[in-house]
Amino acid sequence: MIELLKMCGFEADEAAAELPRIEKAFNRLGITAEDIERGKQRLTKYYDIELKGVRKIFRLCVLELVNSLLAREEGKKKVIYGFMSPGIELLGSAVVSKSKEVFSVHHSWAFQIIVGCVFDKIVPAIEAAEKKWLKAGTVAHCANIKTLVGPFALDLFPKPDLMVTSGFTCETSPKTIDLLHELYDMPVCCIDTCQDRELREYPNPTKRIVELTAKSLRRLAERIQEIVGFEITDDMLQEVLDAKGKFNAALDRLRDLVESSDPLPLSPTHENLWMGLNMFTLSIDGIAEATKALNTLYEELQERVDKGLGVVEKGAPRILAILPAGQTDPRLEYLACELGIAIVAIDMSFRLPYEEKSKDPYINFAMASQQHSIALTLSGRIPLIIEGCKRLNVDGVLDRFHVGCRSVAGDALLIKEAITRELGIPVLLLEWENFDPRVYNHEQYKRRLEVFKAMMIGSSA
Amino acid sequence: MWEERLSIHLRDRPAELLEAKKKGAKIVGYFPGNYVPEELIIASGAVPLCLANAGDTLPVEASLSAIPHIFCPFARTQVGERLLKRNPYYSMIDMLAAPITCQHLKKTAEIWEYYGDIEIFKLGIPHQHDNDFELEYYTDRLRALRARLQTLTGNEITVEKIGSAIELYNRMRELLRKISLMRRSSSPPLNALEFAKLNHASFYADPAFMIDILESAYHELRQKPSDTETDAPRLLLIGPNIGYGDYKVLELVKEAGGDIVIEEVCEGIRYYWHTIDNSGDPLESIAKTYLRDRVPCAFMRYSAKKRLDFALKLITDFKVSGVIWYELIGCETYDAESYFFAQRMGERNIPILILESDYGMADIGQTRTRIEAFIEMVKGGLD
Numbered sequence: 110m111i112e113l114l115k116m117c118g119f120e121a122d123e124a125a126a127e128l129p130r131i132e133k134a135f136n137r138l139g140i141t142a143e144d145i146e147r148g149k150q151r152l153t154k155y156y157d158i159e160l161k162g163v164r165k166i167f168r169l170c171v172l173e174l175v176n177s178l179l180a181r182e183e184g185k186k187k188v189i190y191g192f193m194s195p196g197i198e199l200l201g202s203a204v205v206s207k208s209k210e211v212f213s214v215h216h217s218w219a220f221q222i223i224v225g226c227v228f229d230k231i232v233p234a235i236e237a238a239e240k241k242w243l244k245a246g247t248v249a250h251c252a253n254i255k256t257l258v259g260p261f262a263l264d265l266f267p268k269p270d271l272m273v274t275s276g277f278t279c280e281t282s283p284k285t286i287d288l289l290h291e292l293y294d295m296p297v298c299c300i301d302t303c304q305d306r307e308l309r310e311y312p313n314p315t316k317r318i319v320e321l322t323a324k325s326l327r328r329l330a331e332r333i334q335e336i337v338g339f340e341i342t343d344d345m346l347q348e349v350l351d352a353k354g355k356f357n358a359a360l361d362r363l364r365d366l367v368e369s370s371d372p373l374p375l376s377p378t379h380e381n382l383w384m385g386l387n388m389f390t391l392s393i394d395g396i397a398e399a400t401k402a403l404n405t406l407y408e409e410l411q412e413r414v415d416k417g418l419g420v421v422e423k424g425a426p427r428i429l430a431i432l433p434a435g436q437t438d439p440r441l442e443y444l445a446c447e448l449g450i451a452i453v454a455i456d457m458s459f460r461l462p463y464e465e466k467s468k469d470p471y472i473n474f475a476m477a478s479q480q481h482s483i484a485l486t487l488s489g490r491i492p493l494i495i496e497g498c499k500r501l502n503v504d505g506v507l508d509r510f511h512v513g514c515r516s517v518a519g520d521a522l523l524i525k526e527a528i529t530r531e532l533g534i535p536v537l538l539l540e541w542e543n544f545d546p547r548v549y550n551h552e553q554y555k556r557r558l559e560v561f562k563a564m565m566i567g568s569s570a
Numbered sequence: 571m572w573e574e575r576l577s578i579h580l581r582d583r584p585a586e587l588l589e590a591k592k593k594g595a596k597i598v599g600y601f602p603g604n605y606v607p608e609e610l611i612i613a614s615g616a617v618p619l620c621l622a623n624a625g626d627t628l629p630v631e632a633s634l635s636a637i638p639h640i641f642c643p644f645a646r647t648q649v650g651e652r653l654l655k656r657n658p659y660y661s662m663i664d665m666l667a668a669p670i671t672c673q674h675l676k677k678t679a680e681i682w683e684y685y686g687d688i689e690i691f692k693l694g695i696p697h698q699h700d701n702d703f704e705l706e707y708y709t710d711r712l713r714a715l716r717a718r719l720q721t722l723t724g725n726e727i728t729v730e731k732i733g734s735a736i737e738l739y740n741r742m743r744e745l746l747r748k749i750s751l752m753r754r755s756s757s758p759p760l761n762a763l764e765f766a767k768l769n770h771a772s773f774y775a776d777p778a779f780m781i782d783i784l785e786s787a788y789h790e791l792r793q794k795p796s797d798t799e800t801d802a803p804r805l806l807l808i809g810p811n812i813g814y815g816d817y818k819v820l821e822l823v824k825e826a827g828g829d830i831v832i833e834e835v836c837e838g839i840r841y842y843w844h845t846i847d848n849s850g851d852p853l854e855s856i857a858k859t860y861l862r863d864r865v866p867c868a869f870m871r872y873s874a875k876k877r878l879d880f881a882l883k884l885i886t887d888f889k890v891s892g893v894i895w896y897e898l899i900g901c902e903t904y905d906a907e908s909y910f911f912a913q914r915m916g917e918r919n920i921p922i923l924i925l926e927s928d929y930g931m932a933d934i935g936q937t938r939t940r941i942e943a944f945i946e947m948v949k950g951g952l953d
Contacts, residue, residue: 242909247899248926249640250906276697280673280869283697284903287874288910299871303707305670305694308683317710321696324703487680510638515902518638519677523684540638 110135113145116152117171118164127175134175137265140228148227155226155378155439157420162406166382167227169399173219173389176212181267185212187337188267191390192217192257193282194275195478196300196326199353199470201390203345204337211337216266217256218385218436221544225256225437226381234259235545242288243281251513252545253436254281261293268295270336273329275300277322278483278516298332300325302479308488312461314476322475330471346470352396359403360387366410368453368501372419374410377430377452378439384457385436425451426504426565429497431524432483432511433457438546441554445507448558450565452507456482459497461489487520491527498532504565509539512548535564572786576771579783583774584658587617591662596723599663601648601675602773602811602837604864605695606667607856609735609846610712612777613727614719619659620773621666622837623647624813627929629654636681642898643929644811645674649681659774665689665722667715672810672869672903691718698871699861709857716853732852738777739846745784746772746842752791753831754888757800759791762807762830763820769838770814802829803948806884808911809835809896810868810904819896819925822938828945832888834881835896840864868903874910881911885920892948893922894941900928921948 110132114124140148157163180188187210191197194215201213225231238255239245241262260266272295274282286297302322306315330341360383367375386399413419430452434442445452460480467473482490498506506528510521525536537557542548591597596616600606611618623629629650630643637649651660668679670692683690694711696704716727746769752759760768768787772780805823807830812820823830833839846859865880866873884890893915897904908924915922923944925937 242906244905244909247928248902248905249900250902276871278673281902281906283871284868284874284906287872288906290872291874291910292913297872299698301697301704301871303670303694303696304676305692305711307690307692317707318694321703321707324701325698328701487677487684491684512638512640515641515673515677518640519673519680521638522636523681 110145113149113152114171116149116158116164116167118161118166118168119171130179131171131175134178137178138224138230139233140230144228144230147229151227151229155376155443157375157379160406160409162402162409163379163382165402165405166386166399169389169395169402170219170222170382170385173214174216174223177214177216177219177266180212180214184210186210187212188269189213189271189273189333189336190266190269191215191273192286193253193279194273194300195277196275196329196474197273198388198390199346199349199474200326200330200333200341202349202352202392202396203341204333205390206349206392206394207339207345208337213390215388215390217253218388220260221256221437222382222385225546226435226439229438229546231256231437231546234263235547237262243285249512251279251281251511252542253513254285256437256544257282258285258289261289268293270296271332272297273300275302277302277478278304279514298329300329302475304486306479306486306489311485311489311492314463314465314479318479319472319475322478323469323471326471326475343470348393349396350470350473352393352400356387356396356400356403359400359407363403363407363410364454364458366407366414370414370419371427371451372417372423372425373421373446373451373453374413374419376420376446377434377442378446380434380442380455381436384433420446421449421451425449426562426569427451427453427501428505428507428565429453429494429501429503430455430507430509431494431521432509432517432543435546436544438549440546440549440551441541444551444554445558448555448562450558450562453503454497454501456494456497459493461485461493483517487523490520491524494524495528495531498528498534503534504569505535505537505561507539507561508536509541511543512540513542513544533568535561535568537561572783572790576775576783579775579779580771583776584662587662588658590617596664597662598665598667598719598722599660600667601669601678602813603669603671603675603867604836604840605669605671605860606693607712607860608777609732609739609852609856610716610719610727611667612735612738613731614716614723615725616664616719616723619663621648621651621660622770622773622814623651623657623660624811625816625818625929627931630929637677640900641677642674642810642900643927644813644816644898645678647813647929648675648678652682652685663688665691665718667691667693669693669695671695671867672901674901689722691715695861697869699866705857705861708861709854712853712857729852733848736846736848736852736856738781740848741781742772742777742784743842743845745781745788749784749788749791750832750839750842756889757795758829758831759794761824762833763817763824766812766817766820766833766838773814801949802827803891803945804829804831804889805892805894805948806831806881806888806890807833807835807894807896808881810898810901811836812838812896816927816929818934819894819927819937819941822941823894823945826938826942826945828941828948830894831890832884834865834877834884836867840867868907874907877907878911878914882918891921892944893920894944895922895924897924897926898928899926
């Protein structure tokens with residue numbers, strides 16, 4: 110275990126000090142000695158753990174998971190969970206920065222990374238959810254939500270004082286917390302928006318939607334205030350937003366470096382680590398620590414770039430991938446790299462360029478929540494993706510669609526049509542599940558990626 | 571007699587509308603789900619057309635070039651009909667008012683918008699309605715719809731015109747409700763299939779004509795003896811949607827000797843159960859009734875308990891002895907909710923049968939067997 114913790118960026122002293130807590134948490138998850146060995150192998154195979162920045166991120170992931178599992182028994186008086194709820198990390202960071210008695214977390218991110226990507230043990234949680242209301246089969250329920258319900262069904266995480274989700278792009282998650290309330294007596298809250306943006310309203314933020322979202326967030330803040338017993342001031346939120354601003358700048362800088370470098374300096378398996386880190390509900394000190402990890406990684410990657418080192422050959426076909434990397438399984442991204450395809454970016458990192466700023470942190474957050482690719486309606490998303498393809502000068506697009514998500518899957522076919530028509534580059538349409546490792550089919554994916562690569566080479570020749 | 575009049579009217583309706591269109595009338599389509607007020611469309615001088623075709627696999631398959639299989643067959647039908655251009659109603663509209671409800675209809679609206687040759691108005695529906703700001707959002711969107719309809723038709727939509735339209739549709743809803751409530755009787759004068767077809771006719775028929783038909787139907791049905799077997803189990807049907815033409819389950823239940831006496835679906839009870847208060851600001855009245863008063867669909871937040879309570883009330887009021895849960899494949903919210911309803915019905919010893927449909931015929935034999943077995947079981951329970 111100590112060796113694993115060192116691979117995850119723990120210094121020797123810290124690893125020894127944290128060991129009892131981590132063992133307790135891992136025992137609850139059913140992590141065995143065999144799993145630890147597998148975890149070490151997977152860390153070595155799929156991630157650049159020789160990079161200190163990567164190790165630091167893993168350390169934060171482990172701590173986030175352990176803190177979540179042990180929150181109640183370690184004396185946290187109020188526990189708030191967020192799930193697919195942009196905004197809760199803002200409010201959560203504000204309350205955990207103010208009080209040590211409160212714990213707020215987007216707990217499924219670290220669970221997916223550590224239990225899924227590292228230990229390859231996410232399937233029992235998914236299956237536990239399938240025995241409840243998220244059955245397997247043609248209905249195609251989202252496995253992300255299964256990883257929320259499964260751990261509760263298995264009694265892994267403590268029951269929260271509030272479970273928060275959003276309906277920004279999803280109905281299953283709000284319906285799920287509705288049922289968690291009815292069947293598990295869990296206090297719940299859903300923040301909402303309205304996705305009625307019309308083509309004529311792009312590219313500017315749609316004021317009515319921003320205001321609706323901000324009001325919904327304020328209502329959530331009131332609910333959290335009642336639970337934690339103190340006021341969440343705009344100043345507290347602004348302090349978090351400032352810290353997050355530095356984090357986001359570090360992340361953008363890192364992404365810019367990866368996107369613009371040839372050869373690709375880092376495997377795309379790491380993409381979901383950054384995503385996860387962005388969603389962690391860290392205190393202001395924690396956000397600074399996460400920012401530092403990204404800056405460390407940037408410096409290490411810059412060194413690779415300066416030396417001309419990469420994870421694929423220089424000149425390898427450059428592609429944009431639609432949607433983030435596998436959240437519980439790094440194998441598809443690893444395979445792409447192994448086959449000499451450079452996934453240089455994901456469309457999730459594309460944002461509409463809003464210039465407006467408000468003095469109201471809720472308005473600013475609400476604006477940001479409708480800025481990025483998957484928050485846009487189809488007619489807004491397609492031009493953003495096409496513009497991104499041009500800017501990055503990609504040779505092809507991996508148009509993978511998350512089969513459990515109506516919001517993103519519904520765009521996939523027309524994204525392909527539009528890119529093919531407007532850019533004439535190859536597009537590989539791939540049906541998959543971002544959160545369910547059972548869908549991974551090595552031979553099929555390998556064959557399809559090989560053909561895709563050949564098409565890109567042929568196309569550019 | 572009224573059946574024949576209605577049948578002729580519906581047969582001639584597309585030609586009649588095309589003729590009206592040539593003379594300058596505007597036709598405004600909308601998707602069902604009870605959030606687009608026909609009142610505003612009528613008040614603008616345009617013709618409202620509810621696009622609710624369903625039950626046919628051809629448009630479902632045709633849609634696969636634009637939308638993946640995980641979408642419900644109803645949403646895919648609305649995409650498929652748009653692509654096939656075979657249905658005169660879908661081809662004649664000048665504008666689509668698309669309610670942004672579940673992800674399925676939201677994406678359908680986006681795909682229509684993407685194709686770009688028909689004006690689209692997206693009517694945002696807040697998925698919660700307890701807070702005033704949510705009601706205000708919907709009311710504001712209705713104001714925007716009014717403005718868009720005025721631009722489309724060139725006609726001013728006055729408060730008086732909206733008031734008249736509310737009166738018209740309140741009458742329609744009252745009549746549908748009265749006819750539906752006749753099925754509380756121990757010998758209902760019409761079955762679920764007949765009621766569904768009557769209700770669906772109101773989506774396409776001229777509203778004034780339809781009111782006349784409903785008046786006639788109501789008076790005639792009051793005199794009509796029941797043709798249902800007296801020992802037929804009385805059933806409640808719950809589901810997202812029974813679209814125009816999606817009659818397979820209704821037919822199978824009837825053939826198996828069951829009697830669906832009430833339906834809790836979007837194109838049914840949620841529409842006609844409430845009338846609109848016509849005394850205050852008409853847009854605010856419409857908004858309140860459409861968003862707050864009606865039974866929420868499953869996509870609405872915190873709706874499971876409200877919907878369960880309403881279903882239990884229907885079970886009591888209509889003396890129901892079993893529930894048929896009819897969901898469309900891919901509908902994630904109803905599928906999740908079916909687990910909760912099955913649990914709660916089970917606790918009350920109310921039998922429930924959960925059926926799924928993709929409009930295909932491949933599973934018809936299995937569905938028939940399941941329905942027959944269920945009805946036998948419910949009958950046994952009655953003994």
